Amino acid sequence: MTTKATTSRPDAADRGGDVRLTGIGKTYGSFTAVHPLDLTVEQGSFFALLGASGCGKTTTLRMIAGLEEPSSGTVHLGDQDVTALPPYKRPVNTVFQSYALFPHLDVHENVAFGLRRRGIKSVKKQVAEMLDLVQLGEQARKKPHQLSGGQQQRVAVARALINHPKVLLLDEPLGALDLKLRRRMQLELKRIQTEVGITFVHVTHDQEEAMTMADRVAVMNAGRVEQLGTPADLYENPRTTFVANFLGTSNLIEAEVDTRGGDDLVVRAAGGKLALPGARCSAPAKAGGKVLVGIRPEKISLTHADDAGSVPEGRNRVTGRIRSSSFIGVSTQYVVDCPACPEFEVYAQNIDRDPRLAPGADVVLHWDPAHTFGLDADQSVLAGTTGEAGIAEGGAA
Amino acid sequence: MAFAASLVNWFKRNLVVVAGLLTLAYLLLPNVVVTVFSFNRPNGRFNYEWQQFSTDAWKDPCGVAGLCGSLSLSLQIALWATLCATALGTAIAFALVRYRFRARGAINSLIFLPMAMPEVVMAASLLTLFLNMGAQLGFWTILIAHIMFCLSFVVTAVKARVMSMDPRLEQAAQDLYAGPLQTFLRVTLPIAAPGIAAGALLAFALSFDDFIITNFNAGSTVTFPMFVWGSAQRGTPVQINVVGTAMFVVAVLFVLAAMAVGNRRNRRKA
Amino acid sequence: MPTLTEAPPPPSPPAPEKKPPLRRGRWTPYWLLLPGVLWLIVFFAAPMIYQASTSVQTGSLEEGYKVTWHFATYWDALSEYWPQFLRSVAYAASATVLCLLLGYPLAYLIAFRAGRWRNLIMILVIAPFFTSFLIRTLAWKTILADGGPVVDVLNTLHVLDATGWLGWTSGDRVLATPLAVVCGLTYNFLPFMILPLYTSLERIDGRLHEAAGDLYAKPSTVFRKVTFPLSMPGVVSGTLLTFIPATGDYVNASLLGSADTGMIGNVIQSQFLRVLDYPTAAALSFILMAAILAMVTLYIRRSGTEDLV
Numbered sequence: 001m002t003t004k005a006t007t008s009r010p011d012a013a014d015r016g017g018d019v020r021l022t023g024i025g026k027t028y029g030s031f032t033a034v035h036p037l038d039l040t041v042e043q044g045s046f047f048a049l050l051g052a053s054g055c056g057k058t059t060t061l062r063m064i065a066g067l068e069e070p071s072s073g074t075v076h077l078g079d080q081d082v083t084a085l086p087p088y089k090r091p092v093n094t095v096f097q098s099y100a101l102f103p104h105l106d107v108h109e110n111v112a113f114g115l116r117r118r119g120i121k122s123v124k125k126q127v128a129e130m131l132d133l134v135q136l137g138e139q140a141r142k143k144p145h146q147l148s149g150g151q152q153q154r155v156a157v158a159r160a161l162i163n164h165p166k167v168l169l170l171d172e173p174l175g176a177l178d179l180k181l182r183r184r185m186q187l188e189l190k191r192i193q194t195e196v197g198i199t200f201v202h203v204t205h206d207q208e209e210a211m212t213m214a215d216r217v218a219v220m221n222a223g224r225v226e227q228l229g230t231p232a233d234l235y236e237n238p239r240t241t242f243v244a245n246f247l248g249t250s251n252l253i254e255a256e257v258d259t260r261g262g263d264d265l266v267v268r269a270a271g272g273k274l275a276l277p278g279a280r281c282s283a284p285a286k287a288g289g290k291v292l293v294g295i296r297p298e299k300i301s302l303t304h305a306d307d308a309g310s311v312p313e314g315r316n317r318v319t320g321r322i323r324s325s326s327f328i329g330v331s332t333q334y335v336v337d338c339p340a341c342p343e344f345e346v347y348a349q350n351i352d353r354d355p356r357l358a359p360g361a362d363v364v365l366h367w368d369p370a371h372t373f374g375l376d377a378d379q380s381v382l383a384g385t386t387g388e389a390g391i392a393e394g395g396a397a
Numbered sequence: 398m399a400f401a402a403s404l405v406n407w408f409k410r411n412l413v414v415v416a417g418l419l420t421l422a423y424l425l426l427p428n429v430v431v432t433v434f435s436f437n438r439p440n441g442r443f444n445y446e447w448q449q450f451s452t453d454a455w456k457d458p459c460g461v462a463g464l465c466g467s468l469s470l471s472l473q474i475a476l477w478a479t480l481c482a483t484a485l486g487t488a489i490a491f492a493l494v495r496y497r498f499r500a501r502g503a504i505n506s507l508i509f510l511p512m513a514m515p516e517v518v519m520a521a522s523l524l525t526l527f528l529n530m531g532a533q534l535g536f537w538t539i540l541i542a543h544i545m546f547c548l549s550f551v552v553t554a555v556k557a558r559v560m561s562m563d564p565r566l567e568q569a570a571q572d573l574y575a576g577p578l579q580t581f582l583r584v585t586l587p588i589a590a591p592g593i594a595a596g597a598l599l600a601f602a603l604s605f606d607d608f609i610i611t612n613f614n615a616g617s618t619v620t621f622p623m624f625v626w627g628s629a630q631r632g633t634p635v636q637i638n639v640v641g642t643a644m645f646v647v648a649v650l651f652v653l654a655a656m657a658v659g660n661r662r663n664r665r666k667a
Numbered sequence: 668m669p670t671l672t673e674a675p676p677p678p679s680p681p682a683p684e685k686k687p688p689l690r691r692g693r694w695t696p697y698w699l700l701l702p703g704v705l706w707l708i709v710f711f712a713a714p715m716i717y718q719a720s721t722s723v724q725t726g727s728l729e730e731g732y733k734v735t736w737h738f739a740t741y742w743d744a745l746s747e748y749w750p751q752f753l754r755s756v757a758y759a760a761s762a763t764v765l766c767l768l769l770g771y772p773l774a775y776l777i778a779f780r781a782g783r784w785r786n787l788i789m790i791l792v793i794a795p796f797f798t799s800f801l802i803r804t805l806a807w808k809t810i811l812a813d814g815g816p817v818v819d820v821l822n823t824l825h826v827l828d829a830t831g832w833l834g835w836t837s838g839d840r841v842l843a844t845p846l847a848v849v850c851g852l853t854y855n856f857l858p859f860m861i862l863p864l865y866t867s868l869e870r871i872d873g874r875l876h877e878a879a880g881d882l883y884a885k886p887s888t889v890f891r892k893v894t895f896p897l898s899m900p901g902v903v904s905g906t907l908l909t910f911i912p913a914t915g916d917y918v919n920a921s922l923l924g925s926a927d928t929g930m931i932g933n934v935i936q937s938q939f940l941r942v943l944d945y946p947t948a949a950a951l952s953f954i955l956m957a958a959i960l961a962m963v964t965l966y967i968r969r970s971g972t973e974d975l976v
Contacts, residue, residue: 087571100565104587114573417776420769427806485703496696515915517932521952522714545710625801641802648797
């Protein structure tokens with residue numbers, strides 16, 4: 001019944017890289033950092049834990065690494081229960097926030113550290129290969145402080161990967177880099193992950209980073225997993241206002257359920273009627289009940305009020321007046337005042353620009369009902385938005 | 398006029414530099430005097446007035462009875478006191494920075510108070526204790542006293558260094574298969590080393606130079622500062638200045654060498 | 668790995684077994700603290716208590732001492748030695764002020780103006796530490812010697828007339844006067860002022876000076892409104908590190924002063940080591956400690972509130 005026995009099972013190798021968290025939670029005194037949660041990360045996948053600071057994502061990661069002792073629950077790597085193992089006995093390695101490179105050792109020794117601790121004597125070849133993988137072969141004898149941020153980041157990845165861990169944990173690994181470098185390193189990390197095939201668990205507060213890199217994303221808020229899925233699924237079908245706002249931008253309209261006909265749901269908002277597919281409404285929708293109706297800014301078309309007649313039938317429509325517009329190259333972003341929703345955001349592709357669409361113009365916003373989603377009205381509309389109110393709301397939600 | 402104005406302007410801009418250098422001169426003047434008078438051939442028992450150039454004292458530094466004996470005793474005490482105070486102080490510093498425990502405030506005060514206490518008070522109270530215990534005053538009582546007052550300074554120096562150390566470095570070591578002992582030896586200790594070295598150096602200087610506490614608790618044992626004190630009453634041999642000058646030169650050379658090594662290492666690595 | 672060949676047991680659900688503590692060493696901090704703290708308790712704290720009890724004992728060296736709660740010792744000691752107490756505080760305070768006035772420009776110079784000379788000047792500030800302070804203090808006897816160049820210059824400039832009128836010097840002499848003692852104290856404790864000042868000055872971001880200048884502050888205003896307030900931690904710890912040891916010092920008063928410049932340290936020393944009147948010595952030492960702790964507490968509290976203003 002020992003754990004050793006279970007790890008030596010021949011079929012264990014197949015699932016050896018699965019990370020299985022069962023009822024794992026962490027409390028500090030009366031503060032709950034992570035509410036007990038279950039989570040399985042499949043072997044070989046690139047998994048992201050996404051959330052604002054203080055949402056418990058780093059604590060979750062540290063519990064997998066063994067740097068934090070869970071208050072409840074267990075951590076399994078494959079079939080091995082590692083909950084009681086100290087970090088230095090877990091086949092897991094971490095790329096730390098701001099890297100934690102050993103300042104007194106050079107790059108070569110930093111990378112060789114884990115191998116040496118496991119008693120491997122001839123490390124030269126392995127270290128050289130690993131440094132080549134991260135394109136740092138030339139810098140082996142430099143001290144960490146002599147490297148640029150991007151180079152340090154790659155040393156940190158090399159130092160962890162050389163140990164062939166079952167899981168690589170990345171704690172905001174790109175947080176200290178500037179935007180351009182971050183984009184490059186995102187692709188670079190993705191390449192390395194594909195190349196070595198190790199399970200990556202990546203903690204980030206940057207939703208774009210999570211969506212570009214990860215196969216699956218868990219959005220965390222206030223110590224709970226709000227929603228888990230592929231990036232596209234999370235983006236298209238958010239089930240809470242937090243997810244709707246934290247991943248990209250959503251326009252949320254408070255509405256009242258009118259009728260439920262067939263697959264579609266018809267709601268009333270600010271005098272007009274909007275339709276959405278019943279399957280895309282995560283709230284219980286009884287006639288007369290309240291729901292929040294959401295639509296992404298880029299799904300909306302903008303037509304000048306003079307041309308209102310040209311809008312095809314069957315589309316959801318809302319009228320309003322443009323408050324401001326900003327041109328950002330590939331698109332133009334409008335903020336529209338509507339009775340239904342005070343700050344309606346619309347992103348219009350710059351294909352044919354209508355010069356009449358300027359601040360002050362009356363417009364009709366319309367979109368395909370299939371793109372509409374419905375959320376439970378019992379949550380804060382602002383959860384997950386950036387800005388003071390949003391964070392506070394998010395925390396309270 | 399323009400010249401005078403620019404002179405006034407220059408002086409205004411560099412006032413702080415001039416004042417600072419004057420202070421530096423004030424600080425170094427006694428050392429210059431000590432050095433110059435190590436080449437003096439005094440007329441009486443006291444070496445306070447310049448008479449005649451001579452290198453006699455440099456040729457025979459141990460020529461005065463008891464001087465070199467007291468010097469070697471002081472070095473021994475300083476060495477042992479440094480060793481013990483550094484070991485004990487480093488342990489305390491790590492405990493204070495890295496762990497949570499009860500009575501933290503009380504222990505912090507216990508560390509702070511010896512530094513905020515006039516030496517004469519500590520010296521007198523320690524002597525009271527030794528007298529009450531009937532302890533034989535001498536080498537051991539001096540050593541005990543020196544470890545006591547050096548301890549706090551070591552704790553402060555090491556604590557500052559350990560506090561500025563990223564705890565993630567130790568976590569990274571643990572993550573990379575280093576057990577607690579390995580983590581301490583391979584990561585914690587090398588990174589804390591400059592702080593420990595600074596604490597040790599400070600302890601050595603404090604112990605070697607201590608007079609007041611030693612004077613109370615030495616009995617008839619004579620350390621180098623006590624030798625100097627005694628000779629100030631009976632007559633100051635030139636050899637005292639020789640020792641003082643040599644110590645100054647050795648200290649400066651030591652620091653310069655350390656800096657040169659550091660510089661070269663940095664340049665080579667760059 | 669003796670279990671390598673065993674048949675795989677069915678994966679059992681994680682039993683709520685008792686886990687060994689993950690963080691080793693709930694007791695580790697106590698073990699680390701024990702030797703050093705014990706040392707301080709036995710050789711620092713306990714002696715203080717011993718001393719407190721000695722101060723209320725009566726008896727004689729020959730017959731031994733007993734605790735008789737004889738608080739009159741305190742009264743007698745104070746009434747006899749209050750001039751020395753006052754003198755200690757006055758000398759130490761003067762030396763502290765002088766240290767601040769002399770030390771600040773040098774600390775500022777090292778922090779902001781020294782450039783590549785910074786390290787050298789730092790060494791020159793610290794290096795005298797390694798020459799026995801007694802030897803260096805004796806050197807002041809030469810520097811301030813009667814009829815020496817320093818005294819001659821001061822005489823010619825009639826500075827000694829002014830200081831004589833203030834009671835700091837007497838006649839043509841500097842040695843064996845309060846001025847010599849304060850000069851020696853200032854010299855001895857100057858590095859203790861400079862180092863903390865430098866540490867707090869060095870932490871100041873140079874861009875703050877530029878920002879203040881950009882916001883219409885003259886250099887003197889920059890100093891008053893930005894630099895000096897930010898260096899307050901250094902000023903506070905520097906003055907404490909100077910004032911406390913200076914108050915208890917008796918070396919400078921012995922070597923550079925005269926019988927009229929005796930400080931409280933001199934009294935404690937002679938009571939303890941020569942007169943062997945232990946209760947009086949203990950009482951004096953206790954009063955000194957209490958006085959310093961009271962003054963320091965008051966000072967820290969005041970400077971703490973001023974920091975906020």
